[in-house]
Each structure stands twice: as structure tokens, then as C-alpha cells.
Amino acid sequence: MSGLKRIESHTVVLAASNVDTDQIIPARFLTTTERTGLGRRLFADWRYGADGAPNADFVLNRPEAAGAQVLVAGRNFGCGSSREHAAWALKDYGFRAVISTEIADIFRSNALKNGLLPITVSEATGGWLVAHPGAAVEIDLERLTLTLPTGPVAFELEPFARHCLLEGTDELGYLLGKMPDIERFEAARSG
Amino acid sequence: MAPRTLFEKVWAAHEVVPETRDTPAVLYIDLHLVHEVTSPQAFSVLRSLGLKVHRPERTLATMDHSTPTRTDQVLGRVPIALDAAARQVKQLEHNARDFGIELFAMRDERRGIVHVISPELGATQPGMTVVCGDSHTSTHGAFGALAFGIGTTEVGHVFATQCLLQRKPRTFAVNVNGTLPPGVTAKDLILGIIGRIGVGGGTGHVLEYRGSTIRALSMEERMTVCNMSIEAGARAGMIAPDATTFAYLEARPRAPQGSAWSAALARWRTLGSDPGARFDESVDLDAATLEPMITYGTNPGMVMPIGAAIPRAGDAAREKALDYMGFRGGESLLGKPINVVFIGSCTNGRIEDLKAAARILKGRAVAPGVQLLIVPGSQAVKRAAEAEGLDEIFKSAGADWRESGCSMCLGMNGDTVPSGHYAVSTSNRNFEGRQGVGARTLLASPLTAAASAVRGRITDPRELM
Numbered sequence: 001m002s003g004l005k006r007i008e009s010h011t012v013v014l015a016a017s018n019v020d021t022d023q024i025i026p027a028r029f030l031t032t033t034e035r036t037g038l039g040r041r042l043f044a045d046w047r048y049g050a051d052g053a054p055n056a057d058f059v060l061n062r063p064e065a066a067g068a069q070v071l072v073a074g075r076n077f078g079c080g081s082s083r084e085h086a087a088w089a090l091k092d093y094g095f096r097a098v099i100s101t102e103i104a105d106i107f108r109s110n111a112l113k114n115g116l117l118p119i120t121v122s123e124a125t126g127g128w129l130v131a132h133p134g135a136a137v138e139i140d141l142e143r144l145t146l147t148l149p150t151g152p153v154a155f156e157l158e159p160f161a162r163h164c165l166l167e168g169t170d171e172l173g174y175l176l177g178k179m180p181d182i183e184r185f186e187a188a189r190s191g
Numbered sequence: 192m193a194p195r196t197l198f199e200k201v202w203a204a205h206e207v208v209p210e211t212r213d214t215p216a217v218l219y220i221d222l223h224l225v226h227e228v229t230s231p232q233a234f235s236v237l238r239s240l241g242l243k244v245h246r247p248e249r250t251l252a253t254m255d256h257s258t259p260t261r262t263d264q265v266l267g268r269v270p271i272a273l274d275a276a277a278r279q280v281k282q283l284e285h286n287a288r289d290f291g292i293e294l295f296a297m298r299d300e301r302r303g304i305v306h307v308i309s310p311e312l313g314a315t316q317p318g319m320t321v322v323c324g325d326s327h328t329s330t331h332g333a334f335g336a337l338a339f340g341i342g343t344t345e346v347g348h349v350f351a352t353q354c355l356l357q358r359k360p361r362t363f364a365v366n367v368n369g370t371l372p373p374g375v376t377a378k379d380l381i382l383g384i385i386g387r388i389g390v391g392g393g394t395g396h397v398l399e400y401r402g403s404t405i406r407a408l409s410m411e412e413r414m415t416v417c418n419m420s421i422e423a424g425a426r427a428g429m430i431a432p433d434a435t436t437f438a439y440l441e442a443r444p445r446a447p448q449g450s451a452w453s454a455a456l457a458r459w460r461t462l463g464s465d466p467g468a469r470f471d472e473s474v475d476l477d478a479a480t481l482e483p484m485i486t487y488g489t490n491p492g493m494v495m496p497i498g499a500a501i502p503r504a505g506d507a508a509r510e511k512a513l514d515y516m517g518f519r520g521g522e523s524l525l526g527k528p529i530n531v532v533f534i535g536s537c538t539n540g541r542i543e544d545l546k547a548a549a550r551i552l553k554g555r556a557v558a559p560g561v562q563l564l565i566v567p568g569s570q571a572v573k574r575a576a577e578a579e580g581l582d583e584i585f586k587s588a589g590a591d592w593r594e595s596g597c598s599m600c601l602g603m604n605g606d607t608v609p610s611g612h613y614a615v616s617t618s619n620r621n622f623e624g625r626q627g628v629g630a631r632t633l634l635a636s637p638l639t640a641a642a643s644a645v646r647g648r649i650t651d652p653r654e655l656m
Contacts, residue, residue, distance in 0.1 A: 017508045018390055018490050022622040027603040031257055031275030033231035033282055035343075045624045050610070074508070076391035079424060079490075080622060081601075082326040083229065084342035102391055105360075105426050106326060110342035158358060159213045171344075172236075175352045178208060178217050182245075182354055185207040185219055 003168035004115055005141050007096050009069035013133040014059055019073060020080035021107060025089045027081075038085055039092030060093075064134050072129040073100040078107025078118075087111045097139055099146070101126040112161040113171065119146060119155050141166055194465035196362050197431050198397045201337040201462070205320045207354055215356040221319040222336075223349045224305045225252035225292065227283040228603075229324030233347035234286040246353045247291040251314060254280055254297060255304045256325075257604050260566050260593035265297055272605055290350070303569020303595040306330040306537040310414065311571055313443025317432035317459040322349060327537045327619065328427075329420040333413035334440075335432035335462050337397070340421065360426045363396040364470040367404040369479035374653040376547065377412035378539055378617065378636035380404070380476075381419045382484035382494045388474055390492035393425025396472060399464065400430050404478040410439040411543040418538045419619050422491040431463035483652055485524060486621045486634040488512035493621075497639065497651050498525060515623055516631050517611075524633070524649045530612035532563045532644035533626070534637055536600040539617035540568025542575045544637045549581045551641035551655050557589035558647025564591045564606065566598040590644070602627040615643045 029041040046058050054061045071090065077100040078086060087110040090098065097117040108118045117139065121129070128148065129135065138147040141162060145152045164171060195203070202218070210216040223246075230252070237244070244250060257276035263269045271277040280297060287294035295302040301312065306327055309315045315331040321338035322328060324346045331338035341355065348355055365384055385392075398420050400413075408416065413430050420428025437456060440446045447455040482496035489512040495501065503520030504510040513520060534540075534548050545567065557563045565585050567573040573595055576582055582592050599606040600618035602625065608614040610629025617640050621632035635643070638652035645655060 015507070016511065017506075018492075020490065020620075020622045022601075022620065022625050026624055026628075027256075027601040030228050030603055031273070031279055033235075033279060035232050045628055050628070076394070076424065079390055080326065080421075080620060082324060082340035082342055084232075084324075084344060087342070102394060104391070104424060105394055106340055106342060110344065113342065113344040158215070160215055160356070163213070171356050172240075172348055172351060175217065175348055175354055175356060178354070179352065181207050181217065182219070182352055186353075 004096070004117065004165045007069055007117070007139040008136070009096070010134050010136050011070045011072045011129060012059055012065040012068040013072045013130055015074050015130045017074035018076045018079055021078055021083050021086040022080055024078065024086040025083065030083060030085055035088050036092060038089035039094065042089040042093045067094070069094060069096040070137055070139070071095050071098045072133070073098055075100060075102045077103050079104040082106045082110070084110040084114070087114045087116050091116045099126070099129060112165070115165065117141065117165065121146065121153065121155060125153050194468040196464040196468045196470060197335060197399055197429050197462055198337060198362055201318055201320065202359060204318065210359060215358045217354050218357045219320065219354055220322050220349050221249060222309070222314060222321045223250045224309055224321065224323035224328070225250060225346070226256055226305050226323070226325065227254045227258070227279040228256040229343050230286065230346055231279065231282050232343050233350055234290065236347040237290065237350055242351045244290045244292060244350045249353060250292045250350070251309065252283060252287050252292050252294040253302055253305050253308055254283060254295070255595070256597045256601065258297065258596045259605050260596045260598045262594055265594040267298065276604060300570050303571065304537045304540060304597055306418065307540060307568035307572065310334065310410070311443070311569060313440050313446035316440065316446065316455070317436060318462050322355065326421040327418050329425070330414050330418040330537055332417040332420065332427050332429040333410060334436055335429060335459070337427055337429065339427040361396045361471040363393060363398045363425065364473040365398050365400050366402045366473060366475045367400065367478050368402040369404055369477045370407070371404060371478045371481060374483055374638060374656055375481050376636040376638060377408055377415040379481055379484040380478065381416045382486070382491065382634065383481050384476060385419060385423045385491050386484070386494040387476065388423050390422060390490050391424040393420065393423035396425050398423070398425045398428040399470070400428060405430055406433065409543060410435060411541045414541070415538055419491065422619060432459045483636060483639050485639060485649065486632070487516065487518055487524060489515055489621055489623050491619065491621060491634060494634070497635070497649070498523065525651060527649045528613070528647060529615055529643055529649060530561060531608050531614035532561060532640050533566070533599040533614055533616040533618060534564070534640050535566030535568065535598050536618035537568060537597070538619045539637050540566060540572065540595070542572050544617065545572065545576045545581050548637045548641040549584045551638060551645065551652060552588040552590070553584050555588055555645045557644045561644055561647045562591065563589065563644040564593065564599055566593045567595045569595045599626055601625060602630070608632070615640045615649065
């Protein structure tokens with residue numbers, strides 16, 4: 001994974017609250033044993049009709065959504081199932097960040113491990129973003145700022161996850177480095 | 192030492208390295224449960240890095256999500272109908288063999304839904320940390336374990352190191368007191384709790400269910416409650432272990448035996464939250480005011496007493512949900528025709544759930560045109576039900592009695608609800624399309640599900656009790 005420092009993109013807005021991971025990637029597509037190729041299944045039941053043709057009303061199918069790397073979502077985005085396939089599908093489709101006033105715990109964790117930046121913002125900022133679909137935004141991960149056309153706002157990110165994203169390193173390497181501590185812990189418990 | 196909560200005690204006992212401002216805690220995992228859908232990519236990472244599973248003896252694998260429930264496919268008389276599912280099953284067999292992990296494969300009599308089999312084996316124990324690549328891992332919190340769902344990358348972390356990097360969640364006391372009225376079950380209780388705190392109400396928190404109502408619940412009922420903690424957005428749900436817990440565990444095959452049992456009991460008795468322990472949040476519920484609950488929308492927070500009127504849509508999300516369900520605000524659900532009833536899942540697929548359904552179904556028949564699918568949570572539950580003759584009650588009523596698995600809860604194994612059809616389901620999620628493309632799910636208790644199957648309409652189970 002290469003380092004992630006800055007994202008500049010227009011947004012696409014999916015304003016519904018409580019969008020669950022079954023909507024992001026329906027369970028029938030979880031029979032894959034790979035991480036890749038799920039982008040075409042992203043929001044499958046909203047994006048396509050029963051005949052498989054794109055649903056012209058769905059926001060991702062509109063011409064102005066093309067190329068957007070930032071998804072603005074309603075409250076409690078990513079709730080439900082722990083399927084990491086949801087983060088894989090969003091990333092594979094081309095999204096690099098999800099912005100919401102509230103992001104579900106497991107989805108947030110999965111997103112961070114796949115270079116998909118989950119950003120939680122205030123009601124005011126979230127409201128502005130929802131009211132201005134397609135807005136040009138800039139995300140600076142080093143300075144932890146989200147710059148809207150109206151000016152910058154700060155956001156918070158767990159420091160270790162931020163470090164891993166900036167450096168393009170993964171957590172497994174760090175954990176493997178803790179093996180001596182882990183083995184000491186195991187020995188102390190069984191002793 | 193300051194008074195501590197159950198969660199804080201379990202957390203502290205598993206901190207290999209405590210968290211700092213810059214780094215999360217390294218948290219030790221006692222039990223890692225594995226299934227065929229969220230593990231393949233994690234095994235691939237081990238292979239690509241040349242890593243082993245650090246503690247295979249703390250790892251237990253089964254097949255449940257994509258597996259068929261039809262007997263001929265389970266027994267291998269005919270091939271698994273879904274090719275992709277057959278591949279996942281094969282791959283897990285292969286991975287378990289290569290990495291030395293115990294696997295309950297298709298024809299193993301110990302196989303079943305991951306959250307049903309671990310407790311029934313006695314593998315889930317108080318004070319443990321338990322994880323699985325499945326959000327309903329919260330079920331195991333019923334034993335006073337800290338149990339939560341993880342993604343596939345984290346499955347790989349636990350394989351390689353038996354640890355996870357975690358920030359300490361906040362605590363949330365859910366105090367429930369009073370006696371549940373007749374016909375009101377643990378499922379109705381947890382649906383009532385979710386209705387109260389909302390589907391995001393528990394985000395960032397570990398719930399602890401407390402109070403006289405919780406103390407009076409059986410272990411299976413406690414599992415139903417903890418199972419749906421994730422539907423309130425919570426990281427986990429826990430219940431302090433007590434005499435009920437110990438009686439359930441004693442003499443189960445993987446519970447401590449002999450002198451180890453006495454030592455474990457002494458340790459487990461110290462786990463409950465200390466008097467005066469502080470929680471970051473709390474909510475109080477009176478169990479006596481609860482009624483049988485049913486969902487009317489497309490998330491488990493859109494729930495109401497079965498006789499109530501559907502709240503009028505106040506926002507776009509609610510309007511969209513009612514439109515999907517084909518309901519209008521202000522109307523009652525009682526008497527609405529249904530097409531399918533599903534009794535099963537990690538929420539309500541245990542023997543007490545099947546007994547509850549049998550109480551309603553005994554001597555009665557499923558209404559014409561309605562499909563009743565009853566899927567035991569494990570092969571052990573299936574055998575127990577058959578030993579009591581419950582399968583005969585179900586089959587005489589016209590129900591379809593299957594082998595264990597997740598089945599119609601998530602519609603990725605061949606068991607689905609047709610588009611537009613209404614399903615009263617004892618499972619945990621009524622999300623759009625969860626049980627099949629266009630399926631309309633109403634979550635309820637096994638009593639309500641069975642009563643609705645008999646009438647062919649949404650029915651208050653108290654009318655048939």
C-alpha cells in the first residue's frame with residue numbers, strides 16, 4: 001500500500017442514514033475468495049435493476065459522479081455485518097475517503113486497513129456537504145484538515161492508523177514486531 | 192483499586208501492551224472462531240508472507256454461512272448446488288489442514304453456526320476474549336467474555352500473532368429490571384433495547400446488560416440478547432457470569448474439568464462489575480412494560496410493539512424504508528398477510544427457541560401458501576430437537592426441517608425469500624435485500640414467527656398461547 005497524504009476530489013453524496021454493509025455489498029457476492037474485483041458489485045441492488053441494467057436515478061450512475069474519490073454518507077454509515085468486502089468494494093470502485101457524521105466501528109476499522117480514509121465530521125460540516133453534492137474538497141492527512149470551498153475544518157484520526165496510512169505500512173508488521181512481548185505474556189499466563 | 196466494570200477487568204487481563212496516545216493496545220485473544228466466508232483472504236496473506244498460525248489450539252473453524260441446509264447436499268449425496276459455496280468449503284478444508292486448525296467440516300456432527308457451537312461445546316468461557324470474522328460474535332458476551340466481530344485483515348492478525356491492535360472502547364450499562372410478561376421473550380427484550388437506544392446508540396461502546404431481568408434469563412436467552420448488541424452499533428455486549436452461567440458450562444466437553452473447574456469458578460466469580468463501578472453511558476428499562484416486538488422498516492431500530500401503529504415517516508430514510516416494505520405510516524401490522532416464516536439463526540436457532548416454536552405449532556398447521564423454514568443452529572441442536580420429537584411437530588404442521596446453518600438469515604446459501612415477499616424471521620437483520628433481493632423482512636421472536644405461520648398473517652403470539 002503506498003502512502004496516502006492528500007486527496008483532492010469532488011464528492012458524491014449518499015445522504016441516507018444507516019447505510020449497512022449489506023447495501024454496500026450484498027451477501028451473495030461474498031462467495032469470492034479474493035479481495036479484488038468487488039467494485040462492480042458496490043451498492044449492487046441500488047445501482048442496477050432486476051434486469052442488470054444501471055438504475056439511472058442512483059447517484060453513482062449519474063454523469064457528475066464519475067471519478068469522485070470522496071463519498072459523503074449519512075449518519076451511521078457501514079453499520080451491520082463485519083464483512084471487509086464492503087471496504088474492498090468501495091476502494092476497488094475508486095473511493096479513497098468516506099465522510100459522515102458517524103461511521104460504524106467495524107467498518108471504520110476495516111476501511112483504515114485498506115487505505116480508505118473514514119472521516120467523521122460535525123453535524124454542520126456534514127449538513128453542508130450533503131447540501132452541496134459534487135463540491136470540490138481537499139483532504140490533508142498530515143495536517144488532518146478537510147478543506148471545503150468555504151474553508152478548512154479539522155478532523156480527528158486515531159494516531160496509529162494515521163501513521164500507517166501516511167507511511168503506507170500495515171499493522172501486521174507492527175504486531176509481528178511485538179512477538180517477544182506476546183510470547184512473554186503467554187509464558188506468564190501459563191506459568 | 193478503583194471499582195472496575197466487567198469489561199475493564201477482562202480488557203486489563205488481556206493487555207499484552209497497554210495503549211498509549213500514539214499506539215493502540217496489543218490485546219491477546221483467547222479464542223478465534225473461523226468460518227468459510229471471511230477467512231480465505233486471511234489465509235492467503237499468511238501464505239504470501241510465509242507465516243504460520245501462531246496458536247492453532249486457540250482456533251476453531253466451522254462452515255455455516257454459505258453452506259446448504261438441504262440434507263442431500265450436506266451429506267454429499269448430491270453436490271453443493273452453489274459452485275462458489277462449494278469452492279469456499281473446499282478452501283477452508285484445505286486451509287485448516289495446511290495450518291493445523293481444528294475444523295468441523297460439512298458432515299461433522301459438531302458442525303453448526305459458529306456462535307451456536309462454541310458455547311454448546313463449552314469453548315466459550317467467562318473472562319475470555321473471543322473474536323471471529325462475523326459481527327454476531329457479540330453472542331459470546333453472554334458468558335462474561337469480551338467478544339466482538341472483526342474484519343478479514345484482523346482475522347489475519349490473530350492467525351499470525353493471536354493478538355489485535357485495539358483502542359479501548361467506552362462502557363454502557365443497560366439496566367433492565369422487572370419480570371417479562373407472558374409471551375414476551377429475550378428477542379422482544381433486545382428489540383426493545385435497540386428501539387430505545389437506536390441502531391447507532393452503542394457505537395464505540397461495550398454494553399453490559401444488568402439488572403434483575405437479565406439475572407433471570409437462561410444462558411440461551413442471554414445469548415439472544417448479546418447477539419444483537421451489534422444491531423445497536425455496539426462493539427460488544429456482556430453479561431456478568433453467575434450460577435446460571437456455571438450450571439450451563441459444567442461438564443461441557445471443552446469446559447475446565449476436575450480441579451481446573453474449581454479454580455476456574457473461583458476466578459470467574461470475581462469478574463462481575465464491582466459495586467460503584469462507573470459506566471460512560473447508561474439506560475434503564477422496565478421489563479414489565481414490554482410487549483412482543485416486531486420490526487416494520489429496514490433496520491432493527493425500526494421496531495414497535497406488535498399491536499402498535501407504524502410511526503408516520505418523519506424523514507427521507509424512514510419514508511424510503513416504508514416504501515420498500517410496502518407499508519404506510521399509521522397502519523397496524525396485525526393481520527397483514529405474509530409469505531415466508533424463518534425460524535433459526537445465531538439469534539434464535541437454539542433448542543429453547545425451537546421448543547418455543549413447537550409450543551405454538553403443536554397440533555396446528557402452517558397456513559396454506561405460507562412457507563415455514565425451520566433451521567436448527569447446529570447439528571447438536573438438531574439432534575436434541577429430534578430426540579424430543581420437535582421435528583415431528585414441525586413436519587406435521589407442514590414446516591420444512593433442515594440441517595444447520597445460517598440459511599435464510601443472509602440469503603447466500605440457496606435459502607432466500609423471493610422479491611417482494613414478506614418474511615417473519617427470527618434472525619437479526621431486516622436490511623433491504625438481506626434475505627434475498629427485494630425480500631421484506633419482519634424481525635420477531637420464535638413465538639411470533641410460529642403464530643404468524645399458523646395464521647398466515649402477522650399475529651400476536653399471545654392469541655395462540
